[in-house]
Amino acid sequence: xxxxxxxxxxxxxxSEPSLCLDKAKELLALLNLPTGLLPLKDMxxxxxxxxxxxxxxxxxxxxxxxxxxxxRKVIYDTEITAFVEDRRLKRLTGxxxxxxxxxxxxxxxxxxxxxxxKITFANNTGLSRTFKVSAFHSEADESEEKEK
Numbered sequence: 595x596x597x598x599x600x601x602x603x604x605x606x607x608x609s610e611p612s613l614c615l616d617k618a619k620e621l622l623a624l625l626n627l628p629t630g631l632l633p634l635k636d637m638x639x640x641x642x643x644x645x646x647x648x649x650x651x652x653x654x655x656x657x658x659x660x661x662x663x664x665x666r667k668v669i670y671d672t673e674i675t676a677f678v679e680d681r682r683l684k685r686l687t688g689x690x691x692x693x694x695x696x697x698x699x700x701x702x703x704x705x706x707x708x709x710x711x712k713i714t715f716a717n718n719t720g721l722s723r724t725f726k727v728s729a730f731h732s733e734a735d736e737s738e739e740k741e742k
């Protein structure tokens with residue numbers, strides 16, 4: 595079982611469960627996104643194609659998570675994919691948010707450079723919701739904020 599597999603100079607894949615969550619959080623931090631944005635568990639693989647800006651994350655089972663600070667439920671499928679760039683996950687798959695009584699796929703997550711305290715979630719139809727970034731901080735993010 596490989597801890598880290600380098601497919602090429604630009605593609606990295608991690609399959610050791612104990613490393614996957616750390617690598618996913620490292621990636622979010624590198625993208626200047628809150629590390630609590632994807633509260634994933636039982637991960638089996640994390641990969642990143644740096645040339646194409648494509649990432650994938652796999653888990654053993656779906657996860658339903660409630661972000662208490664905003665009162666929103668989110669479902670994370672067993673596979674999540676996205677194209678990434680600074681402060682953005684675009685063409686996202688595998689993430690749905692509950693709006694009223696229906697589950698709506700989240701297609702784009704971004705933080706505008708001019709409004710770094712807000713994060714926006716959009717779907718394919720162009721509808722979006724904006725929240726405070728702090729609602730998606732992990733415990734590690736909050737510890738860093740207190741130290742500053």
